[in-house]
Every structure is written in C-alpha cells, then in structure tokens.
Amino acid sequence: MPSFYQLLKKIIQTGIGRSRLIMAAGGLGIAMILLLIAIQAHSDFDQLLYSQQNANESADFLVINKKITNAMMGQRGQSVFTAAEIADIRQQSFVEAFGFITSNQYKVTAAAPGDLHFYTDMFFESVPDSFIDVKNEEWKWTPADNTIPIILPNDFLNLYNFGFALSQDLPQISQETVKAIPMKITISQGLLTQEFTGRIVGFSDRISSFLVPGSFMEWANGKFGNGVAASPSRVIIKTKDPSNPKLVKYLDDKGYNTNQDKIKYSKTKMIVQTIVSVIGFFGVVLLLFALLVFSMFIQLVIASCKKEIQLLVTLGTAPRQLQRYLMRQFVPLYIAIGIVALALVAALQWWASGQLAIYDMVISPWIAAGTGIAAVIVIVLVYIVNRINVRKYIHAIS
Amino acid sequence: MSMAVQPPWTFSFGKSSILSHHFKNTSYMQIQLENLVPVPLRDKILQRSSDIWNRQITFTPGSFIKIKAPSGTGKTTLVHYLYYIRTDYTGQVLVNGQPWASHSKATIAAMRQEQVSVIFQDLRVFEQLTARENIELKRVMNGQPYCTAEKVAEMAAKLNVTHVLNQSGSTLSYGERQRIAIIRALVQPFQWLIMDEPFSHLDEENAQRAAQLIAEECKARKAGFILTDLDNDTRFAYDIHYNL
Structure with missing residues (x-):
C-alpha cells in the first residue's frame, strides 16, 4: 500500500517546472562554488602570509615615528607625538599594546676598556619591558647597581662586522665577545657626571635602538634631565597583523613611518581581498538569483x-503536510548541490596545495572550517527561504 | 420542522462557551448556525420561511439529520458552509462555540481528519489516482489509519465496487465514483458526516446498501450525520427533519 506522501507525489506533479528547477539548481551550485572559493581563498592567503613569519610570534611589533620632512628639519617639536595623537593611536582597533620609547635627556659617551682606543657619543632609549624580545635575568637595574644592561640592535653589530670591520681591516666580533666586553659609560649634564659599566646583554631584531632598562632611564632622566617629561618621538605598538590595510592606511594618512618591510604584504593583501570580495559578491548575487528562480519554480508547481x-x-490535508511534502522534494537537491560544491572546492584546494608546494608555499590540502560552515549556512538559508515560499503559496490557495 | 425522538444521551448546549470549549478536545463536535443567510440567495430566502436559513440552530451530536431541499434553495451551499469551503454568508456557523474563521487552518485540517467527514454532490475524486488510492489517501492521511485495508475491501464488496478499485479515477462511472466517495468518507474517524445527495447516481439497490453501510459506520462511531436531499426518503431512521 502506498504511503500518504507517495500518493501526494502522484497528485502534485513537480515535473512541470523542470527547466526552472535545473536553472535554479545550477545557479545555486555555481553561486555556492564561487562563495566557497572566495572564503577558501581568503583563508589560504592568510595561511600563506603568516606561515612566512616567525611562527612563534602571533603578533608583530612596529616602531612608529613621524616622517622627517625638509620642512620639519630644525623644528624638533614637530617630530614628537602630542598627547592627542598618542590617544588616537592607542584607540585604533589594530593596536593590541602600546608603549613609549623614552629618550635620554642627558649626554652619554661610551668608551672601550683598556687600550682599544674606542670612544663615542651615543644615546639611550627605553621601552616597556613587555616589548623587548631578548629579555633575560640580567635585564634589570636598581640605583644601587653600577652596571647598566644594554641591548643593541642586531643590525648594528652586522653593520660593524660586515660593513665597517671588513673595509677598515678591523677584527670581526662575535656576539659573545661583545657581551663580554665591559664598556665605560659616562652620563653627564653640565658639570654633573657619573660613570657606569655598560654590559651588552642581548641583540634585538625588533627595536633598532640602544636600549637600557626603564628603571635606569627614569632614574637618570630624573637626576640628569631637565625635569620636564619629554614627549616621545617614537612609539611602539603590538599588532596581530602588520599587513592590515587599515593600519597601513592609518599610518599613511597621519604621515607616520614604520619598518616598511613589515607592512609590504599589505598591498598584495588588499588586491587579493578585492578579488576575493568580487568573487564573493558575484557568488552572493548569483545566490539571490538562484533563490528567486527557486521561488518561481515553487510558485509554478503550486x-x-x-x-x-x-x-x-x-479533504483534510493539513497545510503542514503539504509543506513537508514539497520541502521533501527539494531538500535532498540542496544537500546534493551543497555536497557537490563542497567536494569540488575541496578537490580544488587539494590540487592548489600540491601546485603551490612546488614553489615552497604551504597551504593546507584540506578546506578551511569556515568554508564548510559557509556551505551549511547557504543550505540552511536556501531551505529557510524556500520554506517561507512554500508556506506563503500554500497558504494563499488553501 | 419536525422533531423526532432523540436518543436519551443527546442534549443541547445552547451557547455556553465554556462547555463548548470543553467539548472541543474531549467529546462531540458541536455545530450551530446563527442567522445563517447566503449572500447570493438573500432576497429569495428572506421572502419565504426556512427551518435552517436565518435561524438559531444547534445540531444535536449523534443524531441523524435530514435536510430536505428543493433545487435552488441553497442545499449544496449549506453543505459547503457547514464544511467551511465557502464563506459568502451573513450570520455564523459555530463549531465548538467558535466561528469557523476563528479556527486555524491546522485545527480545521485536524477536524476534517478526525471529527467531520463529507460526501460532496460533485464527488471530487482524484482522476490521477486509482479508486483504491483515492480511498487510501484519506485512510492514511492522519498517520494512524482508523480502518484497516481489509475493512476497505469489505466496504467495497458491500457496495459492489471491488472490481473497479484498481481502475483510474478518470474511468469510473458516476455511480462508481459516488460509491468510492462514500467509502472514502467512511475510512476516517468522525462525529459528523455531511452528505450532499449521496445517492443521486445510485440505483435503489445500491442506494440501500450504501445507506445501510453509512448507518452502521455512524453507529459504530456514535456519530451523527447531516444529509441533504431533494425528496423525502426512508433510507435512514432520521432523528430530525428540516426543510431548507
């Protein structure tokens, strides 16, 4: 004996709008593939971008300063950040942490010990400890200490070893040796002078400056400085994504400068984002058309x-029974379309990952979770829209 | 209007909404008419007297009601109002104390599956289904068939339509369609069976068999019926007669 739904199938012929159904299904399929590709491409590009960076660091640090232009030269006040500008930087969404780089307000000279005949004027800066990448237990200072720990930029040693030393026929020095040499540091302001022993405790890739602990800087600026807290001319921020186009645009708009190398992916990322958005946009438009055709098909059948x-x-058939019957005719179709689209995108991803591996670019051979979720969301959306349509048209005639 | 003897357990509820509400879920479906007048027949009806139109009527549950109606007095119209497939009337048809329109479509569908059944004058058989499928559609509609398939076969045998059960609805004669429509109306549970000239296409012998089957099925359910027809007849032991 046939079931109720089998009997309904004999009565309600859904074959009438077959061409419309095929159009709607095709449209839905293509729309879904475009959408999923857009989402997957987005996730792949993120993977490509971040796998090239230091895998241990989930965030990046940018030192920001104002561009020195010809017009500004000689006017020191123009290169410092005002309180309002600092507050503005702090509240940007891409800034995870923010710190001042504090400069010395006194004279610093350094001399090598013994008969090395090395003597130079220099400067110190300090940043909050949380921004330092080469901290160790020696990185501390109290007024009782006569030894100042110092962090040098890695680039500085490289400049000496591979630029200066080679051309001047001087010996190249290893990091260990530099760390072993005690420097004679003299800080002064007018007649007030104090000598310290400087010891290099690390080499930083992050901050291009001669760093001393904040506690020393505070003490020395208090004792030797002019008593006025100086405005910072360089600040350091922590950000998740230095290639964030928003960040780059912000820096450009304000005329700020930072390490350009770190933000070089920004433009590529913007282009890719645009392409991906366009694909996604067409996907959405097509999806809307597919929904429209589906709705016309349902209207026609009913x-x-x-x-x-x-x-x-x-005869007593409940509108719900009719709705359920009609939805039963369509839902397997959506699910099939969803599975096919997902399978195609997965195959594409697998192929792309193989192709990119040849160029040493690593992306996952599997589709991202977001892509799968998007497929489910699209199916649910189509289901809801069609359900509303079926309900509406059934209601209209019952 | 002539009142015949009522079964001792029937009683009228008047318009008590509390009782009617109570009735909705537990017991007999209550049908009342309040000054019902079809809009298209208004002038004609107001010029003469009728036992049904423009009156207060409560159909006593479980009773066999005959409404005699000459052509053109709105017989089929009344059936359609009672079954809520036409609404061009003034006054009200109250079901369980509430006008039809206040019941949701889902509730009405449930009533049509469980409480009220119908045999239309124009039969309304699906032509794309076989006779058996037409009956089956109604039998399995509510998920838990009231009748077994054997019972259907039995009813078909009683009405002499066993041989056409596998025939397409479109090839059935009117008489066969009418008997299929009768069986279709009898495979579901109901408290009221509404019939519009149910024997119009049947010969006397088949009409008697059908009437007997209908009476048996109504008794088995303790259900009542409302039957409209052109003439007087004695096929049923009617409890109440109305003239439309």
Whole structure:
C-alpha cells in the first residue's frame, strides 16, 4: 500500500517546472562554488602570509615615528607625538599594546676598556619591558647597581662586522665577545657626571635602538634631565597583523613611518581581498538569483496543482503536510548541490596545495572550517527561504 | 420542522462557551448556525420561511439529520458552509462555540481528519489516482489509519465496487465514483458526516446498501450525520427533519 506522501507525489506533479528547477539548481551550485572559493581563498592567503613569519610570534611589533620632512628639519617639536595623537593611536582597533620609547635627556659617551682606543657619543632609549624580545635575568637595574644592561640592535653589530670591520681591516666580533666586553659609560649634564659599566646583554631584531632598562632611564632622566617629561618621538605598538590595510592606511594618512618591510604584504593583501570580495559578491548575487528562480519554480508547481492542492486541503490535508511534502522534494537537491560544491572546492584546494608546494608555499590540502560552515549556512538559508515560499503559496490557495 | 425522538444521551448546549470549549478536545463536535443567510440567495430566502436559513440552530451530536431541499434553495451551499469551503454568508456557523474563521487552518485540517467527514454532490475524486488510492489517501492521511485495508475491501464488496478499485479515477462511472466517495468518507474517524445527495447516481439497490453501510459506520462511531436531499426518503431512521 502506498504511503500518504507517495500518493501526494502522484497528485502534485513537480515535473512541470523542470527547466526552472535545473536553472535554479545550477545557479545555486555555481553561486555556492564561487562563495566557497572566495572564503577558501581568503583563508589560504592568510595561511600563506603568516606561515612566512616567525611562527612563534602571533603578533608583530612596529616602531612608529613621524616622517622627517625638509620642512620639519630644525623644528624638533614637530617630530614628537602630542598627547592627542598618542590617544588616537592607542584607540585604533589594530593596536593590541602600546608603549613609549623614552629618550635620554642627558649626554652619554661610551668608551672601550683598556687600550682599544674606542670612544663615542651615543644615546639611550627605553621601552616597556613587555616589548623587548631578548629579555633575560640580567635585564634589570636598581640605583644601587653600577652596571647598566644594554641591548643593541642586531643590525648594528652586522653593520660593524660586515660593513665597517671588513673595509677598515678591523677584527670581526662575535656576539659573545661583545657581551663580554665591559664598556665605560659616562652620563653627564653640565658639570654633573657619573660613570657606569655598560654590559651588552642581548641583540634585538625588533627595536633598532640602544636600549637600557626603564628603571635606569627614569632614574637618570630624573637626576640628569631637565625635569620636564619629554614627549616621545617614537612609539611602539603590538599588532596581530602588520599587513592590515587599515593600519597601513592609518599610518599613511597621519604621515607616520614604520619598518616598511613589515607592512609590504599589505598591498598584495588588499588586491587579493578585492578579488576575493568580487568573487564573493558575484557568488552572493548569483545566490539571490538562484533563490528567486527557486521561488518561481515553487510558485509554478503550486499554481499548476492549485485544484489538486485545494481538494487535498478540503479533504483534510493539513497545510503542514503539504509543506513537508514539497520541502521533501527539494531538500535532498540542496544537500546534493551543497555536497557537490563542497567536494569540488575541496578537490580544488587539494590540487592548489600540491601546485603551490612546488614553489615552497604551504597551504593546507584540506578546506578551511569556515568554508564548510559557509556551505551549511547557504543550505540552511536556501531551505529557510524556500520554506517561507512554500508556506506563503500554500497558504494563499488553501 | 419536525422533531423526532432523540436518543436519551443527546442534549443541547445552547451557547455556553465554556462547555463548548470543553467539548472541543474531549467529546462531540458541536455545530450551530446563527442567522445563517447566503449572500447570493438573500432576497429569495428572506421572502419565504426556512427551518435552517436565518435561524438559531444547534445540531444535536449523534443524531441523524435530514435536510430536505428543493433545487435552488441553497442545499449544496449549506453543505459547503457547514464544511467551511465557502464563506459568502451573513450570520455564523459555530463549531465548538467558535466561528469557523476563528479556527486555524491546522485545527480545521485536524477536524476534517478526525471529527467531520463529507460526501460532496460533485464527488471530487482524484482522476490521477486509482479508486483504491483515492480511498487510501484519506485512510492514511492522519498517520494512524482508523480502518484497516481489509475493512476497505469489505466496504467495497458491500457496495459492489471491488472490481473497479484498481481502475483510474478518470474511468469510473458516476455511480462508481459516488460509491468510492462514500467509502472514502467512511475510512476516517468522525462525529459528523455531511452528505450532499449521496445517492443521486445510485440505483435503489445500491442506494440501500450504501445507506445501510453509512448507518452502521455512524453507529459504530456514535456519530451523527447531516444529509441533504431533494425528496423525502426512508433510507435512514432520521432523528430530525428540516426543510431548507
């Protein structure tokens, strides 16, 4: 004996709008593939970008300063950040942490010990400890200490070893040796002078400056400085994504400068984001058209069986039973389309990952979770829209 | 209007909404008419007297009601109002104390599956289904068939339509369609069976068999019926007669 739904199938013929159904299904399929590719491409590009960076660091640090222009030269006040500008930087969404780089307000000279005949004027800066990448237990200072720990930029030693030393026929020095040499540091302001022993405790890739602990800087600026807290001319921020186009645009708009190398991916990222957005946009437009065609198909089916549906309702068939029957005709189709689209995108991803591996570019051979979730969301959306349509048209004639 | 003897357990509820509400879920479906007048027949009806139109009527649950109606007095119209497939009337048809329109479509569908059944004058058989499928559609509609398939076969045998059960609805004669429509109406549970000239296409012998089957099925359910027809007849032991 046939079931109720089998009997309904004989009465409500869904074959009438076959061409429309094929169009709608095709449209839905293409729309879904475009959308999923857009989402997957986005995730792949992120992977490519970040796998090239230091895998241990989830965030990056940028030292920001104002561009020195010809017009500004000689006017020191123009290169410092005002309180308002600092507050503005702090509240940007891409800034995870923010710190001042504090300069010395006194004279510093350094001399090598013994008969090395090395003597130079120099400067110190300090940043909050949380921004330093080469901290160790020696990185501390109290007023009782006569030894100042110092962090040098890695670039500085490289400049000496590979630029200066080679050309001047001087010996190249290893990091260990530099760390072993005690420097004679003299800080002074007018007649007030104090000598310290400087010891290099690390080499930083992050901050291009001669760093001393904040506690020393505070003490020395208090004792030797002019008593006025100086405005910082360099600040350091921590950010998740230095290639964030928002950050780059912000720096450009304000005329700020930072390590350009770190933000070089920004433009590529913007281009890719634009392309991906365009693909996604077409996907969404196509999806809307597919939904429209689906809705026309449903309308056609219901209109063509109007008399039959009305008699069914007259005989006591609940509108819900009719809705459920009609949805049963469509839902397997959506799910099939979703699975096919997902499978195609997965195959594409697998192929792309193989192709990119040749160029040493690593992306996952599997699709991202977001892509799968998007497929589910699209299916649910189509289901809801069609359900509303079926309900509406059934209601209209019952 | 002539009142015949009522079964001792029937009683009228008047318009008590509390009782009617109570009735909705537990017991007999209550049908009342309040000054019902079809809009298209208004002038004609107001010029003469009728036992149904423009009156207060409560159909006593479980009773066999005959409404005699000459052509053109709105017989089919009344059936359609009672079954809520036409609404061009003034006054009200109250079901369980509430006008039809206040019941949701889902509730009405449930009533049509469980509480009220119908045999239309124009039969309304699906032509794309076989006779058996037409009956089956109604039998399995509510998920838990009231009748077994054997019972259907039995009813078909009683009405002499066993041989057409596998025939397409479109090839059935009117008489066969009418008997299929009768069986279709009898495979579901109901408290009221509404019939519009149910024997119009049947010969006397088949009409008697059908009437007997209908009476048996109504008794088995303790259900009542409302039957409209052109003439007087004695096929049923009617409890109440109305003239439309």
